Amino acid sequence: MTHDLQITGLTKSFGPNRVLHGIDLAIGEGEVVGLMGPNGAGKSTLIKILAGVHRADGGAIRFGGSPVADLASRGDVGFIHQDLGLVDELSIVDNLRLGEAPMRRLGPLLDHRRERAEAAAALERVALDCRPETLVGDLSSGEKTLVAVARMLARGARLLIVDEATSTLPPRDALRLVDALKRTAQEEGATVIMVSHKLSEILRVTDRVVVLLDGRLVADQTAVGLDHDALVRLLVAHEAEAADRDAAPVTAPPGEELLRLEAACAGRAGPVDLQVRAGEIVGLTGLPGSGLHDVAFLAHGALRPRSGAVVRAPGAASALVPPYRERQGGFDDHAVRDNLTISALERWRAPWRLLRGGHERRDAAAMVGRLSVHPADPDRHYGELSGGNKQKVVFGRALFRDPRVYVLCEPTRGVDVPTRREIYRLIGELRDGGAAVLVVSSDFEDLLSVADRMAVVDDGRVGPFRVPSDLSDTDLEAFI
Numbered sequence: 001m002t003h004d005l006q007i008t009g010l011t012k013s014f015g016p017n018r019v020l021h022g023i024d025l026a027i028g029e030g031e032v033v034g035l036m037g038p039n040g041a042g043k044s045t046l047i048k049i050l051a052g053v054h055r056a057d058g059g060a061i062r063f064g065g066s067p068v069a070d071l072a073s074r075g076d077v078g079f080i081h082q083d084l085g086l087v088d089e090l091s092i093v094d095n096l097r098l099g100e101a102p103m104r105r106l107g108p109l110l111d112h113r114r115e116r117a118e119a120a121a122a123l124e125r126v127a128l129d130c131r132p133e134t135l136v137g138d139l140s141s142g143e144k145t146l147v148a149v150a151r152m153l154a155r156g157a158r159l160l161i162v163d164e165a166t167s168t169l170p171p172r173d174a175l176r177l178v179d180a181l182k183r184t185a186q187e188e189g190a191t192v193i194m195v196s197h198k199l200s201e202i203l204r205v206t207d208r209v210v211v212l213l214d215g216r217l218v219a220d221q222t223a224v225g226l227d228h229d230a231l232v233r234l235l236v237a238h239e240a241e242a243a244d245r246d247a248a249p250v251t252a253p254p255g256e257e258l259l260r261l262e263a264a265c266a267g268r269a270g271p272v273d274l275q276v277r278a279g280e281i282v283g284l285t286g287l288p289g290s291g292l293h294d295v296a297f298l299a300h301g302a303l304r305p306r307s308g309a310v311v312r313a314p315g316a317a318s319a320l321v322p323p324y325r326e327r328q329g330g331f332d333d334h335a336v337r338d339n340l341t342i343s344a345l346e347r348w349r350a351p352w353r354l355l356r357g358g359h360e361r362r363d364a365a366a367m368v369g370r371l372s373v374h375p376a377d378p379d380r381h382y383g384e385l386s387g388g389n390k391q392k393v394v395f396g397r398a399l400f401r402d403p404r405v406y407v408l409c410e411p412t413r414g415v416d417v418p419t420r421r422e423i424y425r426l427i428g429e430l431r432d433g434g435a436a437v438l439v440v441s442s443d444f445e446d447l448l449s450v451a452d453r454m455a456v457v458d459d460g461r462v463g464p465f466r467v468p469s470d471l472s473d474t475d476l477e478a479f480i
């Protein structure tokens with residue numbers, strides 16, 4: 001059978017909220033299609049309908065010419081989400097075989113040799129140079145994603161649907177993954193649908209770009225000849241502004257020191273020496289496992305130093321945007337408003353400890369507007385927001401605390417292009433308002449856009465600082 005996918009007139013509402021307005025999309029065998037669009041556009045909802053998590057209200061899905069309700073539990077379709085469904089404590093070969101009948105030689109004798117040989121062949125298909133006996137827990141996040149892809153391919157997947165799997169990966173791992181997907185399409189004729197906000201990935205590997213906006217398909221065009229600016233225009237539907245890298249000029253020299261780490265050690269970080277002054281944005285980048293986020297937790301005070309010291313100027317409070325909004329982000333069953341204001345309730349306290357509910361509501365609504373949270377309804381449950389919109393709420397919560405020190409981990413993870421710019425602008429505003437800002441991001445493009453000086457964290461230590469505008473293309477390649 002063929003493995004082309006045809007979606008016609010697909011609709012979906014959550015309560016009164018229509019999220020997909022009749023999507024028509026046909027994807028041919030062997031195509032690599034980038035599915036893009038702003039936060040809350042309906043991309044994940046579409047993928048979740050294909051995966052059988054949600055049921056469409058109307059429309060039809062045909063796969064290989066036959067009508068299907070969804071593509072769940074089909075061997076020839078593989079879904080890759082951020083949760084890869086791998087078991088860290090098992091080897092690669094055991095993970096590849098998980099849920100399958102063991103290979104046997106004769107009677108009860110197991111054929112481990114054949115299992116290993118097949119695992120090695122599966123790893124070769126995704127260009128992962130690891131021994132099949134390696135424990136999955138010892139792999140980097142990118143390597144784990146490649147194992148998940150290898151498992152799908154080994155089970156006969158011909159259509160791979162990849163939903164923001166690269167947003168938590170460092171650049172080098174993200175490139176390995178998208179290149180592996182491209183190769184399976186080119187060499188094996190597999191079809192790939194890839195949801196991503198990362199323009200460079202989309203431009204690197206896709207044949208075609210499809211854009212969703214407010215639940216409607218607003219653009220569907222070949223990626224051939226598409227460059228960065230044209231893609232941005234397609235996404236933001238207006239003239240591309242100056243390249244992100246040119247943003248945020250330094251306005252005033254930094255002032256007093258607000259945060260200092262002195263040979264501080266905690267978790268995987270240390271010893272770290274670092275100063276951040278008022279009116280300055282300091283950027284740190286690094287690979288997962290480098291201790292990057294532990295430096296952030298130390299700086300914020302979420303990790304106590306086991307040796308050395310973390311010193312903040314008297315009265316200088318700190319706010320943290322944590323790196324993993326799924327686990328550390330917010331309270332799913334509470335309103336967006338509560339999630340925004342919870343860490344700063346003192347702002348709205350009246351005498352006798354009463355909360356000025358009206359002021360709180362008004363300010364939360366203004367923050368929802370300022371960060372373009374979609375839908376713009378502070379009473380909506382946080383758990384109902386799309387991933388990128390959750391990220392905006394977590395950012396807004398830090399802004400409400402209005403501290404003098406900000407520690408922002410992965411501040412743009414999963415956010416769309418216009419919001420990424422808005423967040424860069426806000427970070428610039430914090431600096432210009434006299435805050436000390438530490439941006440900790442495995443996406444070094446964040447730092448190129450906002451940081452006044454930046455360094456790489458490796459093996460828990462902070463390397464030499466560089467000014468982003470002084471970095472040559474060779475320096476940038478070294479970052480990737």
Ligand SMILES: Nc1ncnc2c1ncn2[C@@H]1O[C@H](COP(=O)(O)OP(=O)(O)OP(=O)(O)O)[C@@H](O)[C@H]1O
Nearest residue numbers: 014019039040041042043044045384385386387388
């Ligand atoms: N379980 C749910 N209940 C109610 N509304 C929901 C639910 N899931 C999604 N929505 C709403 O559907 C809309 C589309 O969300 P979806 O997650 O599909 O967006 P997205 O394009 O994937 O965004 P992002 O880029 O931020 O991940 C949003 O307005 C979201 O609030």
